[in-house]
Amino acid sequence: MFLRLHVLLCSALLVGSIGLAQDAAPVDDWKPAFTNQNGKEYPQVNSEGRVRFRVVAPLATSVSCSFRDSSEFVKDDQGVWTGYTRKLDEGFHYYTINIDGAEVPDPNSKYFFGAMRWGSGVEVPANDKSFYALKNVPHGQMREVLFPSASTKTDRRAFIYTPPGYDGDQKKRYPVLYLQHGWGENEYGWSVQGHAGLILDNLLAEGKAKPFIVVMTYGMTNDVRPGGIGGFDISHFETVLVKELIPYVDSNFRTLIDQPNRAMAGLSMGGMETKMITLRNLDKFSHIGLFSGGSISMEDVNNTEGFKEHVKLVFVSYGSKEVGGGQRPRRGGDPEANTKALQEAGINSHYYVSPETAHEWQTWRRSLHQIAPLLFTASVGVE
Amino acid sequence: MFLRLHVLLCSALLVGSIGLAQDAAPVDDWKPAFTNQNGKEYPQVNSEGRVRFRVVAPLATSVSCSFRDSSEFVKDDQGVWTGYTRKLDEGFHYYTINIDGAEVPDPNSKYFFGAMRWGSGVEVPANDKSFYALKNVPHGQMREVLFPSASTKTDRRAFIYTPPGYDGDQKKRYPVLYLQHGWGENEYGWSVQGHAGLILDNLLAEGKAKPFIVVMTYGMTNDVRPGGIGGFDISHFETVLVKELIPYVDSNFRTLIDQPNRAMAGLSMGGMETKMITLRNLDKFSHIGLFSGGSISMEDVNNTEGFKEHVKLVFVSYGSKEVGGGQRPRRGGDPEANTKALQEAGINSHYYVSPETAHEWQTWRRSLHQIAPLLFTASVGVE
Numbered sequence: 001m002f003l004r005l006h007v008l009l010c011s012a013l014l015v016g017s018i019g020l021a022q023d024a025a026p027v028d029d030w031k032p033a034f035t036n037q038n039g040k041e042y043p044q045v046n047s048e049g050r051v052r053f054r055v056v057a058p059l060a061t062s063v064s065c066s067f068r069d070s071s072e073f074v075k076d077d078q079g080v081w082t083g084y085t086r087k088l089d090e091g092f093h094y095y096t097i098n099i100d101g102a103e104v105p106d107p108n109s110k111y112f113f114g115a116m117r118w119g120s121g122v123e124v125p126a127n128d129k130s131f132y133a134l135k136n137v138p139h140g141q142m143r144e145v146l147f148p149s150a151s152t153k154t155d156r157r158a159f160i161y162t163p164p165g166y167d168g169d170q171k172k173r174y175p176v177l178y179l180q181h182g183w184g185e186n187e188y189g190w191s192v193q194g195h196a197g198l199i200l201d202n203l204l205a206e207g208k209a210k211p212f213i214v215v216m217t218y219g220m221t222n223d224v225r226p227g228g229i230g231g232f233d234i235s236h237f238e239t240v241l242v243k244e245l246i247p248y249v250d251s252n253f254r255t256l257i258d259q260p261n262r263a264m265a266g267l268s269m270g271g272m273e274t275k276m277i278t279l280r281n282l283d284k285f286s287h288i289g290l291f292s293g294g295s296i297s298m299e300d301v302n303n304t305e306g307f308k309e310h311v312k313l314v315f316v317s318y319g320s321k322e323v324g325g326g327q328r329p330r331r332g333g334d335p336e337a338n339t340k341a342l343q344e345a346g347i348n349s350h351y352y353v354s355p356e357t358a359h360e361w362q363t364w365r366r367s368l369h370q371i372a373p374l375l376f377t378a379s380v381g382v383e
Numbered sequence: 384m385f386l387r388l389h390v391l392l393c394s395a396l397l398v399g400s401i402g403l404a405q406d407a408a409p410v411d412d413w414k415p416a417f418t419n420q421n422g423k424e425y426p427q428v429n430s431e432g433r434v435r436f437r438v439v440a441p442l443a444t445s446v447s448c449s450f451r452d453s454s455e456f457v458k459d460d461q462g463v464w465t466g467y468t469r470k471l472d473e474g475f476h477y478y479t480i481n482i483d484g485a486e487v488p489d490p491n492s493k494y495f496f497g498a499m500r501w502g503s504g505v506e507v508p509a510n511d512k513s514f515y516a517l518k519n520v521p522h523g524q525m526r527e528v529l530f531p532s533a534s535t536k537t538d539r540r541a542f543i544y545t546p547p548g549y550d551g552d553q554k555k556r557y558p559v560l561y562l563q564h565g566w567g568e569n570e571y572g573w574s575v576q577g578h579a580g581l582i583l584d585n586l587l588a589e590g591k592a593k594p595f596i597v598v599m600t601y602g603m604t605n606d607v608r609p610g611g612i613g614g615f616d617i618s619h620f621e622t623v624l625v626k627e628l629i630p631y632v633d634s635n636f637r638t639l640i641d642q643p644n645r646a647m648a649g650l651s652m653g654g655m656e657t658k659m660i661t662l663r664n665l666d667k668f669s670h671i672g673l674f675s676g677g678s679i680s681m682e683d684v685n686n687t688e689g690f691k692e693h694v695k696l697v698f699v700s701y702g703s704k705e706v707g708g709g710q711r712p713r714r715g716g717d718p719e720a721n722t723k724a725l726q727e728a729g730i731n732s733h734y735y736v737s738p739e740t741a742h743e744w745q746t747w748r749r750s751l752h753q754i755a756p757l758l759f760t761a762s763v764g765v766e
Contacts, residue, residue: 057484060482099483101440143525167636
């Protein structure tokens with residue numbers, strides 16, 4: 001398990017989108033990126049999915065960006081450098097600017113937490129961006145809470161999404177999804193670049209999902225440092241999540257506290273955490289979602305007492321560019337084959353492949369959009 | 384009013400803390416700043432209130448920071464630049480790093496919105512930092528909501544602090560403070576660098592304030608751009624706040640909706656907005672707080688119908704370094720003299736001067752800490 005997880009995480013840093021650099025002049029239909037700071041004209045994105053940067057650095061001798069295969073940055077007589085990327089996949093990408101050897105955030109972008117740091121991100125508009133767009137629909141609330149954690153001797157932050165209407169009918173109780181970020185990310189990921197709140201607001205407005213609470217907290221409680229998680233020990237985070245956060249949520253929010261109404265899902269490392277924690281705590285979790293983070297095999301099922309009785313949903317997803325050529329999904333078995341094997345064994349098992357995306361947020365936004373309608377529907381029939 | 388406000392805002396950018404640069408070698412007791420990204424050793428702060436920066440920029444020919452009177456940055460043989468500031472005031476300061484002419488955020492700091500951009504900030508530990516420290520006390524929630532705004536044709540963001548226990552007793556209703564940021568800042572300011580939630584959590588744990596809801600939204604609805612607010616027209620923001628946000632809050636939160644239970648306060652430009660909006664809407668607001676943002680004179684009182692009957696509290700504050708030498712507080716009258724005149728006229732009027740601080744967040748954190756115990760106490764007696 002340790003080796004598998006390690007490989008998964010390291011390859012996450014290498015897998016990127018594919019495109020040919022500078023094969024022709026970029027299409028000249030640049031527009032400011034959605035992720036820019038208000039009023040900033042750059043970075044810009046064109047219809048090919050290229051991103052163009054502008055950096056004012058009059059005394060610099062070299063400027064570049066962290067997207068591989070980008071154009072050379074050129075300096076005009078005002079000291080303004082511009083350069084552009086290859087065609088990028090639709091969705092969200094982290095990046096840095098390099099000015100004379102200094103790796104710095106782009107002063108024009110908003111900042112996001114990923115790759116173990118707050119830094120720049122840019123959004124390449126996706127054909128399906130409507131599902132996470134801000135619309136004039138009823139909105140839930142994204143609540144920042146501080147919960148006591150005896151095991152880590154501090155009060156810890158979580159973001160808790162409560163669906164529209166939560167503050168209304170005080171008799172209504174809700175199922176809960178615990179939703180984890182990936183390696184090098186933190187508890188802000190799903191609510192900021194993941195747009196989890198808007199995804200659920202929009203699904204609920206269309207009547208396509210049951211309302212549920214979503215809880216997001218920091219999953220690297222074991223103090224993983226950059227460069228690997230060789231000493232990864234799930235027990236620290238398991239303690240925070242299962243022994244501290246779940247009781248806090250169940251006593252401070254109107255939750256349904258029984259096992260059929262509690263789910264866990266996560267992306268990449270968060271998917272591995274989800275698998276480890278749920279399989280060790282099937283008395284508490286009934287729905288399992290792994291986004292670009294492994295799958296569940298019949299061997300896992302057979303080695304886990306009570307799996308078939310307790311698990312109401314297994315959802316596994318990947319970006320098409322991850323399963324296309326990469327080795328990662330085959331660790332722990334082919335996810336599609338594993339899904340079929342579970343289905344044949346009578347387990348409610350789903351497999352989703354995000355079109356034309358890699359190990360990035362567009363895959364995971366779509367995965368949340370896909371899993372949400374499946375959550376807590378089986379348990380309704382059971383009750 | 385326009386001129387006064389304009390001068391107030393421009394001078395806000397010039398007033399800084401005072402200290403002698405490089406008069407002696409800095410005291411060598413540097414510690415990582417509280418505002419650093421997790422795990423980052425720099426920037427560091429010493430016991431004199433100096434900040435030392437570290438920038439890896441091997442090919443650069445010049446590196447500096449935006450604090451005036453800082454030391455020259457020197458480069459070692461690894462391409463690492465270091466430099467330090469003069470003695471800074473206690474509290475929070477925005478800054479930028481300059482690398483070969485490029486103004487960029489420091490990759491080591493967390494990012495805050497001020498001076499019209501997301502960028503770096505650094506905290507110089509204050510002697511009274513305990514009042515906004517994270518403690519093991521009951522915490523309120525900081526809720527991000529999206530409220531419909533017909534006048535601006537979008538759904539707008541607000542942060543809403545609900546005190547500890549809000550989700551408990553469903554019969555209890557709460558007074559509300561509308562709390563505004565300053566020029567060039569946004570709705571994140573009070574909850575992030577202002578630590579408004581922790582300030583109130585701690586006061587409530589000590590039994591020093593009545594529990595109330597705090598609402599924070601973006602106050603520059605009139606699309607003010609950098610360089611001045613010559614065309615400042617309060618009516619746009621007044622519409623969003625009074626016609627859209629207040630009704631949203633009153634219908635979505637358990638508020639006390641009568642005038643005695645609604646306050647407004649703000650810092651700098653937010654103070655001017657508070658004065659303008661409250662005096663035009665005394666049927667809706669009873670408590671007024673102006674932090675480094677002017678004061679209320681007897682002329683204002685006499686020109687505002689019903690002032691004495693409707694206003695239960697006037698709170699005015701400044702940093703001692705603002706009132707010491709600056710001209711700003713004298714615009715609209717000396718705040719201390721104005722306070723006394725109002726007191727003599729029988730108005731519940733308070734004046735607070737924050738020791739050894741200027742037009743910065745430490746002044747405003749302390750102002751919130753001072754005003755909170757005064758809020759909604761007069762109205763209790765009235766009811």
